[in-house]
Amino acid sequence: MKGHGSVQIRELGVDLEEFRLCDVNLDIADGEYFVILGPTGTGKTVLLEAIAGLHRLGRGHIFLAGEDVTNAPPERRGIGFVYQDYALFPHLSVAGNIAFGLKLRGMGRGDIGECVAAISRLLIIEHLLHRRPGTLSGGEAQRVALARSLVVEPRLLLLDEPLSALDPETREGLQRELGRIHRELGTTTIHVTHDFEEAVALGDRIAVLKEDRVGDTKREGRIVQVGTPEEIFRRPANEFVARFVGVRNIFRGQAHPAEDGHKLVSLDGLSIAVVTELEGSVHASVRPEDIVLSRQPLRSSARNAFGGQIVDISDRGAIVYVTVRVPPDFICMITRRSLEEMELREGMGVHIAFKASAVHVF
Numbered sequence: 001m002k003g004h005g006s007v008q009i010r011e012l013g014v015d016l017e018e019f020r021l022c023d024v025n026l027d028i029a030d031g032e033y034f035v036i037l038g039p040t041g042t043g044k045t046v047l048l049e050a051i052a053g054l055h056r057l058g059r060g061h062i063f064l065a066g067e068d069v070t071n072a073p074p075e076r077r078g079i080g081f082v083y084q085d086y087a088l089f090p091h092l093s094v095a096g097n098i099a100f101g102l103k104l105r106g107m108g109r110g111d112i113g114e115c116v117a118a119i120s121r122l123l124i125i126e127h128l129l130h131r132r133p134g135t136l137s138g139g140e141a142q143r144v145a146l147a148r149s150l151v152v153e154p155r156l157l158l159l160d161e162p163l164s165a166l167d168p169e170t171r172e173g174l175q176r177e178l179g180r181i182h183r184e185l186g187t188t189t190i191h192v193t194h195d196f197e198e199a200v201a202l203g204d205r206i207a208v209l210k211e212d213r214v215g216d217t218k219r220e221g222r223i224v225q226v227g228t229p230e231e232i233f234r235r236p237a238n239e240f241v242a243r244f245v246g247v248r249n250i251f252r253g254q255a256h257p258a259e260d261g262h263k264l265v266s267l268d269g270l271s272i273a274v275v276t277e278l279e280g281s282v283h284a285s286v287r288p289e290d291i292v293l294s295r296q297p298l299r300s301s302a303r304n305a306f307g308g309q310i311v312d313i314s315d316r317g318a319i320v321y322v323t324v325r326v327p328p329d330f331i332c333m334i335t336r337r338s339l340e341e342m343e344l345r346e347g348m349g350v351h352i353a354f355k356a357s358a359v360h361v362f
Contacts, residue, residue: 301355
């Protein structure tokens with residue numbers, strides 16, 4: 001039913017002893033996979049728990065499918081909640097864990113068996129139904145926790161860093177499973193994480209949370225940007241978002257018109273061509289992967305082409321970050337193969353180029 005899982009949050013505030021969540025406003029569509037992204041300590045879990053009814057609001061309202069649930073008890077909200085530590089009942093089998101919510105609703109044994117079987121097939125855990133939680137791997141336990149939350153057909157599913165406790169291979173596999181399950185069930189989902197790649201892979205839209213200090217002891221978290229992964233990734237709203245999503249090259253300068261009708265941003269003696277309507281004091285950012293690096297002058301349509309010297313090479317395995325001092329310093333991302341083929345080393349003179357459209361001005 002349309003609107004079954006839509007979420008509206010208005011001016012939400014939660015005040016805890018050393019932390020407060022401020023002025024949260026969100027509109028999440030029915031069936032949307034919405035990711036809340038931010039570093040540790042920004043209030044991501046607090047926000048989820050407030051939506052679930054586990055924190056009393058200092059101010060604001062929460063609506064689910066148009067219904068004001070601000071003062072409704074957690075069990076009346078129709079919400080499924082999956083924590084990062086799974087929170088399975090150790091004394092129950094996997095089947096017993098999954099069936100727990102259905103039994104609370106008074107469902108008959110036969111119907112419970114059918115529901116448990118169906119959700120177990122969806123999550124590919126039929127072979128685990130007889131096991132106890134203590135015998136499961138992290139990935140298996142997380143699938144069981146998902147099954148327990150989804151079997152009651154919640155109108156909203158809340159996921160608190162569901163992949164953070166898993167090894168990289170298991171995390172990648174379960175990430176794909178979350179996408180598949182969402183496509184099949186269409187349950188409105190709010191997923192919190194500190195991992196930007198995870199947010200991009202799963203989210204229809206992303207909200208970025210930032211923490212600020214208020215005085216000596218108080219911290220507060222607030223949303224600083226909401227948008228599609230492309231908008232967050234390519235057009236960060238401020239320096240915090242830009243740094244958090246890995247832009248790396250962020251400069252302050254003065255934007256002014258050029259003679260050919262384009263705009264230039266002047267950075268400590270260097271002028272770069274940009275596409276913007278802004279003028280005056282601005283930030284300009286360029287993602288490392290948008291900069292082309294070469295040992296020879298580049299024949300390119302890119303309006304920004306400069307010579308410089310390599311001052312640092314940071315090997316990250318499959319990729320390598322190369323810092324080129326023009327000045328200022330530009331961090332470029334290349335593959336390990338490119339590093340070897342060009343035989344790059346610190347102190348070497350090189351050339352970089354990037355398009356005016358690759359520069360985000362804010």
